[in-house]
Amino acid sequence: MIKIEIDxxxxxTPFACKKCLQLCPQAVFLVVAVKVEKFKETDPKxxxxxxxxxRYMDKCTGCEDCVKVCPEKAIKLTVEEGSNG
Amino acid sequence: MCWVCxxxxxGTRWFLNPQNYARFMYTVKRPGEVPKEYGSDPEAQSGRILxxxxxxxxxxxxxxxxxxxxxxxxDMAFPKGPIQLAQTVTLDxxxxxxxxxxxxxxxxxxxxxxxxxxxxxxxxxxxCAGLGVGxxxxxxxxxxxxxxxxxxxxxxxxxxxxxxxxAGFMHLLMTFGASPSGxxxxxxxxxxxxxxxxxxxxRLDYGLELNALKGHYVAKVDYDLCNGCGICVQRCQxxxxxxxxxxxxxxxxxxxxxxxxxxxSGCPQNAxxxxxxxxxxxxxxxx
Numbered sequence: 098m099i100k101i102e103i104d105x106x107x108x109x110t111p112f113a114c115k116k117c118l119q120l121c122p123q124a125v126f127l128v129v130a131v132k133v134e135k136f137k138e139t140d141p142k143x144x145x146x147x148x149x150x151x152r153y154m155d156k157c158t159g160c161e162d163c164v165k166v167c168p169e170k171a172i173k174l175t176v177e178e179g180s181n182g
Numbered sequence: 183m184c185w186v187c188x189x190x191x192x193g194t195r196w197f198l199n200p201q202n203y204a205r206f207m208y209t210v211k212r213p214g215e216v217p218k219e220y221g222s223d224p225e226a227q228s229g230r231i232l233x234x235x236x237x238x239x240x241x242x243x244x245x246x247x248x249x250x251x252x253x254x255x256x257d258m259a260f261p262k263g264p265i266q267l268a269q270t271v272t273l274d275x276x277x278x279x280x281x282x283x284x285x286x287x288x289x290x291x292x293x294x295x296x297x298x299x300x301x302x303x304x305x306x307x308x309x310c311a312g313l314g315v316g317x318x319x320x321x322x323x324x325x326x327x328x329x330x331x332x333x334x335x336x337x338x339x340x341x342x343x344x345x346x347x348x349a350g351f352m353h354l355l356m357t358f359g360a361s362p363s364g365x366x367x368x369x370x371x372x373x374x375x376x377x378x379x380x381x382x383x384x385r386l387d388y389g390l391e392l393n394a395l396k397g398h399y400v401a402k403v404d405y406d407l408c409n410g411c412g413i414c415v416q417r418c419q420x421x422x423x424x425x426x427x428x429x430x431x432x433x434x435x436x437x438x439x440x441x442x443x444x445x446x447s448g449c450p451q452n453a454x455x456x457x458x459x460x461x462x463x464x465x466x467x468x469x
Contacts, residue, residue: 115298124298155240
């Protein structure tokens with residue numbers, strides 16, 4: 098079982114940064130706007146406006162490319178016994 | 183006939199039936215009234231169901247199989263059920279439907295935005311399109327239409343589709359809720375690829391079929407016309423095309439083929455034909 102933990106206090110502008118999102122060979126990540134409001138476009142540079150999610154975890158191979166590329170050291174990957182599906 | 187056409191085609195293909203492009207522009211609500219069908223958010227509902235299926239795949243394979251079986255029942259699709267219905271269409275089919283709806287509004291791709299943080303900020307980059315009158319009120323939700331939209335007439339929309347087809351994207355026709363006639367409302371036309379399309383990924387990786395139904399055709403190689411250049415192999419988004427080394431020709435697994443026609447439109451030798459899915463006994467019910 099592979100687990101990815103993302104420290105949101107360090108990863109504050111994932112949509113603007115997008116390094117892990119574009120690098121991941123298995124496209125495991127997802128970036129989502131925290132709040133979608135009527136008549137308002139969310140600013141990618143505003144800290145906390147988007148959050149990063151490791152959604153497609155059954156596709157993760159544990160290569161740790163995301164851990165290495167993260168400029169904020171916000172991603173933690175752990176490997177335990179068992180499969181992700 | 184394809185079951186969606188059977189139910190909503192009125193004698194033709196469902197996406198050539200003009201009734202499925204009609205929609206109320208506004209609904210009048212009493213204060214406090216919860217919006218019904220037209221106000222619900224098909225993407226969010228489908229996303230929740232896919233989320234449950236994905237979690238089950240990782241934690242409980244038996245539950246996963248059960249959820250997939252339930253979600254793939256035909257009456258789970260919009261407008262009868264909660265799952266967003268979409269079907270693979272060829273470039274020619276996509277061009278035909280441009281004559282039935284207005285406007286075709288180019289916009290950014292929501293899937294690539296979520297999965298790769300891809301930004302598409304102008305008419306040259308927009309790879310997705312919203313269809314019909316609903317798009318005229320896009321400005322209410324600027325985050326959903328990030329960077330704005332670009333309204334196209336039928337001719338420009340056809341050119342736009344051809345451009346994305348050349349680049350190697352297949353076309354997926356999306357529905358959003360119900361039209362006044364009770365059929366699915368055709369509201370989106372996407373240019374898609376794996377793995378950054380949520381619908382294709384939902385089907386190939388997690389088994390959710392209604393999000394990306396196969397199209398009306400199946401691709402077939404003419405081995406005499408084919409010169410083995412291999413261009414088609416790069417264009418398949420479904421893993422249906424391999425290069426058969428011994429034969430020095432491509433091989434299409436027709437059970438995996440979605441009939442999008444990308445290999446057909448990209449072939450310099452015109453060596454790939456599209457045959458009607460329903461002409462093949464083993465595939466005619468495989469949508």
